[in-house]
Amino acid sequence: MNLRAEGVSFRYPSGVLALDGVSLDIPSGQLLAILGENGAGKTTLVKLFNGLLRPAQGSVHIGDWDTAQHSPAALASRVGFLFQNPDDQLFERTLAREVAYGPRNLGASEAEVAHRVSRALKLVGLQDMADAHPYDLPAPQRKLLALAATIAMDTPILVLDEPTIGQDELGCRAISRILTDLHAMGRTLMMISHDMDFCAEHAERLVVMLNGKIHLDGSPAEVLSQTKKLDEAEVAPPQLVRLAQALKMRATPLTVDEFVDEYKQWRKKKNK
Amino acid sequence: MRGGSIYIERTSGLHRLHPLTKVALTALCFASAAALPSLAWLLALFVGLLLPLAIWGRLTAAFLKSCLLVVGPFVISLTIIQGFFSGGETVLFRLGRFAFTQEGLLAGLTFAARLLVALGGTLLLMQSTPQAQLMQALTERGFPPRLAYVVLTAIQIFPSFQDRAQVIIDAQQARGLELQSGLLSRVRLLLPMVGPLILGSVMDVSERAMALEARAFSSPAPKTSLHSLADSPSQRILRWLLVLAAAALLAWRLWSALQ
Numbered sequence: 081m082n083l084r085a086e087g088v089s090f091r092y093p094s095g096v097l098a099l100d101g102v103s104l105d106i107p108s109g110q111l112l113a114i115l116g117e118n119g120a121g122k123t124t125l126v127k128l129f130n131g132l133l134r135p136a137q138g139s140v141h142i143g144d145w146d147t148a149q150h151s152p153a154a155l156a157s158r159v160g161f162l163f164q165n166p167d168d169q170l171f172e173r174t175l176a177r178e179v180a181y182g183p184r185n186l187g188a189s190e191a192e193v194a195h196r197v198s199r200a201l202k203l204v205g206l207q208d209m210a211d212a213h214p215y216d217l218p219a220p221q222r223k224l225l226a227l228a229a230t231i232a233m234d235t236p237i238l239v240l241d242e243p244t245i246g247q248d249e250l251g252c253r254a255i256s257r258i259l260t261d262l263h264a265m266g267r268t269l270m271m272i273s274h275d276m277d278f279c280a281e282h283a284e285r286l287v288v289m290l291n292g293k294i295h296l297d298g299s300p301a302e303v304l305s306q307t308k309k310l311d312e313a314e315v316a317p318p319q320l321v322r323l324a325q326a327l328k329m330r331a332t333p334l335t336v337d338e339f340v341d342e343y344k345q346w347r348k349k350k351n352k
Numbered sequence: 353m354r355g356g357s358i359y360i361e362r363t364s365g366l367h368r369l370h371p372l373t374k375v376a377l378t379a380l381c382f383a384s385a386a387a388l389p390s391l392a393w394l395l396a397l398f399v400g401l402l403l404p405l406a407i408w409g410r411l412t413a414a415f416l417k418s419c420l421l422v423v424g425p426f427v428i429s430l431t432i433i434q435g436f437f438s439g440g441e442t443v444l445f446r447l448g449r450f451a452f453t454q455e456g457l458l459a460g461l462t463f464a465a466r467l468l469v470a471l472g473g474t475l476l477l478m479q480s481t482p483q484a485q486l487m488q489a490l491t492e493r494g495f496p497p498r499l500a501y502v503v504l505t506a507i508q509i510f511p512s513f514q515d516r517a518q519v520i521i522d523a524q525q526a527r528g529l530e531l532q533s534g535l536l537s538r539v540r541l542l543l544p545m546v547g548p549l550i551l552g553s554v555m556d557v558s559e560r561a562m563a564l565e566a567r568a569f570s571s572p573a574p575k576t577s578l579h580s581l582a583d584s585p586s587q588r589i590l591r592w593l594l595v596l597a598a599a600a601l602l603a604w605r606l607w608s609a610l611q
Contacts, residue, residue, distance in 0.1 A: 126520070130526055132522045132525065132526065151521075151525075151531070152525040152526060152528060152531075153525055153528050153529055153530035153531065154530075156525070156526055156527060156528040157528065159526075160526070161523075161526035162520065163523045163526070165519075167548060167551065167552050168519045168520050168523045168548055168552065169520065169523035169524060169527065169544075169548060169557070170547075170548060170551075171543060171544050171545075171546075171547030171548050171551075172547075181544070182527035182528050183525060185366070185528030185529055186528045215551065229527065230527075233527065241451070280532055302406065334390075
């Protein structure tokens with residue numbers, strides 16, 4: 081399911097213009113990361129996608145639905161949303177009940193709910209703790225639980241607000257694996273993150289926002305090579321990219337393997 | 353105005369007054385609300401003292417709006433209840449077998465005016481004094497710092513409570529909870545909202561307590577304050593006069609009642 085924002089503007093009651101004429105087309109199945117400094121408009125933009133905010137100007141379409149015509153609860157069947165802080169949503173007595181809450185709201189049958197709960201918990205690696213209390217889990221695992229609750233909604237589009245925040249290396253690897261699995265299932269994934277290494281490694285497309293506008297939009301290699309524009313948006317490229325730039329390598333390596341390959345070639349050229 | 357804070361930032365003489373001077377004024381308002389005998393006296397106090405103070409504090413619109421919002425419903429309900437049910441000789445009109453009397457109307461309006469005067473004094477204090485300054489003034493006069501912190505935190509927690517509640521509502525709506533279909537869905541929202549709100553707040557309090565202890569909150573050493581509150585001999589005299597006037601009014605009222 082594709083997602084389209086056309087000339088969207090949004091102003092908060094305080095008077096702050098958070099979005100200023102933003103247009104964005106996201107084809108079905110794309111894994112996209114939205115970057116930018118705090119206050120750039122990232123969260124406001126994604127909240128328009130599930131109807132939590134309504135554009136003052138312009139329109140947002142999820143497939144053939146105009147978000148202005150549907151409530152957030154109705155849009156929840158198309159756009160899943162992982163909030164930054166899992167503790168803002170967890171309230172049930174067990175992990176299984178917590179994950180079941182969303183599908184039940186969407187009217188799934190009990191058999192379907194049980195299937196989705198089991199599948200989502202398995203995907204995030206919490207299947208053996210289905211009967212535990214959510215607050216018996218450490219914070220990083222509560223984030224995985226919130227992710228499972230979002231996945232169980234079975235939406236074609238998933239928005240993840242800072243999925244790696246508060247995660248240790250193991251947690252980041254788990255989230256990396258989950259995103260890869262979801263992407264392979266054909267879900268459209270959109271993440272807001274300050275974790276540049278993670279975004280560069282996983283996203284197919286990077287969108288950099290500045291002052292409520294789209295400042296850069298393209299493949300990670302295209303976007304991360306534009307040092308000056310990234311500087312303007314206060315976005316620092318990943319360490320590998322900065323290292324490659326410091327060495328004046330032409331390519332923009334996004335993973336360690338890519339860097340090693342590029343480095344070998346660069347050394348060869350240097351030695352000639 | 354947001355959450356528990358109704359302070360309005362302005363540059364004015366009222367704002368510059370020492371918080372305790374405004375506390376003394378509020379005490380006088382409460383004493384007047386209890387002691388003044390008639391509607392005319394109460395309205396005269398409001399128009400002759402509180403309104404000019406609000407104008408001096410550049411708070412006129414906000415002050416009148418708050419008075420209207422709070423006292424308005426009381427005026428309506430009190431005049432209806434008193435007008436119909438407190439008795440009296442002068443019947444203004446009848447609804448079935450119930451008579452609405454002039455004496456009842458006057459009693460209702462007088463009661464509402466007492467609320468108006470008490471509320472007016474409190475509003476002037478709260479709209480012109482940051483809570484932190486008020487607590488500082490009280491702790492400087494021996495109010496226990498722990499208690500001051502509890503009071504201040506309780507007031508300041510409202511805005512963060514509001515913000516968190518909104519995020520929680522957003523999060524549960526994003527999980528398919530329908531809000532727009534009336535009372536039932538709002539009742540259904542209670543548990544998903546109250547659970548995270550309370551648990552989150554308990555965790556916040558716990559972290560806040562640790563952060564405070566890490567900064568020597570419980571240290572027995574006398575505390576110094578970063579900011580000093582401006583005071584003057586004339587304000588001290590004014591405070592005493594206001595407190596004496598309040599005490600005199602209450603004493604007079606008590607004496608009148610005993611006669």
